[in-house]
């Protein structure tokens with residue numbers, strides 16, 4: 001079966017929903033950020049600070065293009081993946097892309113609740129206002145890319161609802 005790519009802002013629920021979706025479909029689950037961290041033996045923050053963002057974006061592209069199509073995988077992409085290189089076209093060509101579109105206020109709340117701070121583009125040591133302003137600006141810049149997804153989900157959704165959307169888009173046996 002075709003791979004499923006979950007895209008969206010940090011904290012939009014790609015990993016949480018992705019794991020449940022994979023379990024329901026009997027697909028394997030892969031988190032691109034985790035895969036890159038394992039392969040590089042560094043956290044995403046360390047990769048950014050040591051080699052810079054451009055290097056990280058190259059790693060993301062290589063990782064994305066390294067997945068074989070039709071491998072029955074649910075892939076939680078990094079938040080920036082659709083916005084660089086030909087990544088969005090690649091996902092559309094090689095699987096089903098799903099945009100998890102979550103309200104900015106909800107994104108900000110989730111981000112503050114999450115433990116730790118390993119997302120270099122969303123620095124929780126800044127004031128809450130500054131973080132929200134960054135999220136808003138980033139979201140607006142990314143929306144034209146995210147919107148190209150095959151399926152868009154607005155707000156919260158259950159796995160069963162998501163399964164229905166996927167089956168309606170392309171029948172899953």
Ligand SMILES: Nc1ncnc2c1ncn2[C@@H]1O[C@H](COP(=O)(O)OP(=O)(O)OP(=O)(O)O)[C@@H](O)[C@H]1O
Pocket residue numbers: 008009010011012013014015016017033076078079110111113114119156157
């Ligand atoms: N539908 C939901 N309602 C409320 N909270 C949620 C929902 N989905 C996820 N969360 C919470 O939001 C936080 C972020 O979720 P998750 O890690 O799945 O997002 P992500 O898109 O994978 O983020 P990242 O890009 O940082 O990896 C977690 O604390 C998770 O428990």
Ligand SMILES: O=C(O)C1=C[C@@H](O)[C@@H](O)[C@H](O)C1
Pocket residue numbers: 009010033044077078079080081118119120121
């Ligand atoms: O939104 C982004 O650009 C990022 C999101 C994370 O998933 C990581 O891929 C990294 O922190 C960059």
Ligand SMILES: [Mg+2]
Pocket residue numbers: 014015016031076
């Ligand atoms: Mg995640």
